[in-house]
Amino acid sequence: MKKLESERLILRDWNVSDLVDFHEISSNEKVSDLAGFRLKTSKEDSFKNLEKFIAASDDSTWKVKLKELDQVVFWAIELKELNKVVGWFELCEASCKPEQERFKYAKEIGFVLTEEYWGQGLMPEVIKRILIYLLNEEEIDAVVCSHFINNYQSEKAMEKCGFKFYLEDDEEKYYYVTKHAIDKIKI
Structure with a gap:
């Protein structure tokens, strides 16, 4: 996978040596509630x-263009100054595309950040970096993202990154961004 960097963060492949950091994130109840994953109470579950x-x-995942990939891929988000994994980023097929007929290559992103680093602007920083990569280098037409209705931090992060609201259901709000918005995004 291509390693990406922003000012404070590195997006990279996962390693077995990330287990302690991964478990810290996946065993945090607030994080799991807002992100919608099952809490991992043991290191064995986390592993x-x-x-x-x-x-x-x-490596075989990255031999095709991401726009043609139909599986979920995950990046570790590492804080440069501490060499510590503080979250993860996932990419998959868009489950709910805006204006479906317009976007042949739409992908969905998801992200998780450990509670200790909330409110420091890390997630908008990493989202902006990945958007530039996906929309420019990987030629994705649109990037979709959603959050649970009560996850205001994710909502703020998406708005800071140029996402536009397009749909709400009983549990989630959906947003999208296209290449046209990329010029306004500054890392």
Whole structure:
């Protein structure tokens, strides 16, 4: 997978050595509630999940353009100054595309950040970096993102990154951004 960097962060492949950081994130109840994943109470559970993240990002995944990829891939988000994984970023097929007929290559992103680093502008920084990569280098037409209705931090991060609201259901709000918005995004 291509390693991406922003001012404070590195997006990279997962390693088995990330287990302690991964478990810290995936065993935090506030994080799991807002992100919608099952809380991992044991290191064994976390390790099983980490193995899936590693397998989803093996070298064969990156031999095709991401716009043609139909599986979920995960990046570790590492804080440069501490060499510590503080979250993850996922990419998959868009489950709910805005104006479907317009976007042949739409992908959906998801992100998780450990509670200790909330409110420091890290997630908008990493989202902007990945958007520039996906929309420019990978030729994705649109990037979709959603959050649970009560997850105001994610909503703020998406708005800071140029996402436009397009749909709300009983549980989630959906947003999208296209290449046309990229010129306004500054890292």
